[in-house]
Structures are given as C-alpha cells and as structure tokens.
Amino acid sequence: MHGVRETLSATLADAGLADRVVEVHASMRSFSERVDADEILHAFDTARMTSVFPAFSHVFQVVPDERTQLAANGYLYGSPTTGAVPEYRREHDDVSSDLGVLPRVALQRGAIRGDHPFNAFCALGPHAASITAAQTSNDTYGPVREAAANGGMLLLIGVRLGRAPCIQHPERLAGREQFVRWCSEGGVVRPAVTGGCSAAFGEFSSHVTPGLRLECLGSTWQMFDLTALIAEIVEAVVENPYLGLCGRPHCNKCRVGRARVASRH
Numbered sequence: 333m334h335g336v337r338e339t340l341s342a343t344l345a346d347a348g349l350a351d352r353v354v355e356v357h358a359s360m361r362s363f364s365e366r367v368d369a370d371e372i373l374h375a376f377d378t379a380r381m382t383s384v385f386p387a388f389s390h391v392f393q394v395v396p397d398e399r400t401q402l403a404a405n406g407y408l409y410g411s412p413t414t415g416a417v418p419e420y421r422r423e424h425d426d427v428s429s430d431l432g433v434l435p436r437v438a439l440q441r442g443a444i445r446g447d448h449p450f451n452a453f454c455a456l457g458p459h460a461a462s463i464t465a466a467q468t469s470n471d472t473y474g475p476v477r478e479a480a481a482n483g484g485m486l487l488l489i490g491v492r493l494g495r496a497p498c499i500q501h502p503e504r505l506a507g508r509e510q511f512v513r514w515c516s517e518g519g520v521v522r523p524a525v526t527g528g529c530s531a532a533f534g535e536f537s538s539h540v541t542p543g544l545r546l547e548c549l550g551s552t553w554q555m556f557d558l559t560a561l562i563a564e565i566v567e568a569v570v571e572n573p574y575l576g577l578c579g580r581p582h583c584n585k586c587r588v589g590r591a592r593v594a595s596r597h
C-alpha cells in the first residue's frame with residue numbers, strides 16, 4: 333500500500349511531467365482522501381517540476397478619476413469596485429478564493445510572484461524566475477507564453493478546462509481585446525491589462541483535442557500540451573469570434589466583447 337506522496341509522485345512520473353514546466357489548476361476537494369497542498373507541492377518538487385499557478389487577486393483595484401476612465405472597457409464607472417488595499421505591492425499572498433488553496437500555499441512556500449497587480453502568476457521550481465519575469469502590467473499572460481515556449485504542459489487536477497485562466501492568452505492572440513483596470517503604486521494611479529470574463533470558457537473544451545486523462549487518489553487529472561492547446565483555441569476564436577463570451581445579461585465584459593466583434597463585421 334503506497335502513501336499519498338508516493339502515489340502523487342508515481343502519477344506525475346506516469347504523466348511524464350518530471351522536469352517539465354507545468355501550469356497547474358487544482359481542486360483539493362477532488363481527491364477521495366485528504367491530500368494536503370504541501371504534499372502536492374512536495375511531489376512537484378521531487379519531480380523537479382516548475383509549477384506555475386494563477387495567483388489572481390483584486391484587493392488592489394482602485395477607481396480612476398474621470399479623465400483616466402476609458403469607454404467600452406467592460407466596466408461600470410458609476411458602480412465602482414475598489415479593492416481592500418489602497419497601494420499595490422508585488423510581495424503579498426492574497427489569492428482569490430475561487431482559484432483554490434494551492435497558489436496561496438505555494439506563495440507561502442516561497443513561490444515567485446509575477447509583477448501584475450490583478451492577474452499575477454506565481455511559480456516554484458527551476459524555471460520559476462524566468463517564467464514570472466515574463467509578466468508585466470501590459471503583458472498579463474507572458475508567463476503562459478513563456479511556459480509554452482519551454483515545452484510547458486497544463487495540468488488540471490479535478491477541474492475542467494473551462495477553469496483554466498491560461499485560455500485568456502490564446503483569446504488575446506486571436507484578436508480579442510483585453511480590458512484595463514487600475515491600481516495605485518507609490519501614490520500614482522496606473523493601468524494594468526486584465527482578461528475578460530471566463531464564465532463561458534467551458535465552450536472551448538469541445539474545440540480542442542481532449543487531454544490525456546489519469547486517475548490519482550480518486551481525482552481525475554487532465555493534461556494538455558500548452559503550445560497545441562493555445563493553437564487550437566486561437567483557431568477556434570478566429571473561426572467564431574463570439575466563442576467563450578458568456579450571455580449573462582449583467583456581464584459587462586462579454587457585452588463589450590460582443591459589441592467589439594460586431595463592430596469589426
């Protein structure tokens with residue numbers, strides 16, 4: 333009978349993820365027995381993986397003054413959203429709760445955070461510094477591009493493809509414009525490019541080659557080659573520029589996204 337750590341390590345080896353750059357999205361609740369975030373991170377470390385996580389946070393968002401505001405920005409200026417922390421600082425460990433516990437624990441264990449006030453990726457392992465250095469306020473998905481350039485994989489642990497924020501990268505490559513939000517740094521309000529709505533990202537799963545599936549401790553894992561996945565999503569969005577935009581009546585980002593597509597045709 334193997335322990336949890338041995339089983340995790342054996343699954344990573346079976347998946348061919350040793351020594352690879354791997355973007356990870358995980359639901360710890362998907363395991364049928366208790367698995368700690370530390371046990372997963374330990375298994376990644378033992379496999380000499382560079383693990384990359386979305387560590388998005390909205391605590392630094394500020395509302396810009398009227399001169400700074402942009403039209404058609406998926407944003408309702410009359411009902412502003414302001415974060416809890418008035419000044420952006422790169423080193424912090426806040427992560428939106430919907431991204432799961434793993435990115436937060438990774439940060440507590442020394443993961444390097446990319447320099448983006450809202451959509452930072454963080455990384456642990458041999459290539460963590462170069463992957464996160466690819467991120468700036470204007471190059472939100474630089475770490476995804478860098479991971480792909482390093483032969484990177486996407487590993488979904490008990491979550492569907494539609495939960496992977498890296499889809500925003502090929503969306504942008506396919507011509508879908510991003511949005512701008514603002515933070516304050518050193519008392520100066522500055523912009524940062526942020527992605528669109530992900531509510532309808534599940535639509536992409538029928539447009540890409542299904543990932544390799546493995547079972548581990550009751551959790552279904554899926555793996556995709558990032559370069560191939562990015563290419564397939566770009567092709568799907570070029571083919572249908574409305575793909576992945578949700579139809580929820582109150583979604584301003586997707587409403588603007590649809591209007592942008594309509595204005596091009």
Ligand SMILES: [Zn+2]
Nearest residue numbers: 529578583586
């Ligand atoms: Zn939407």
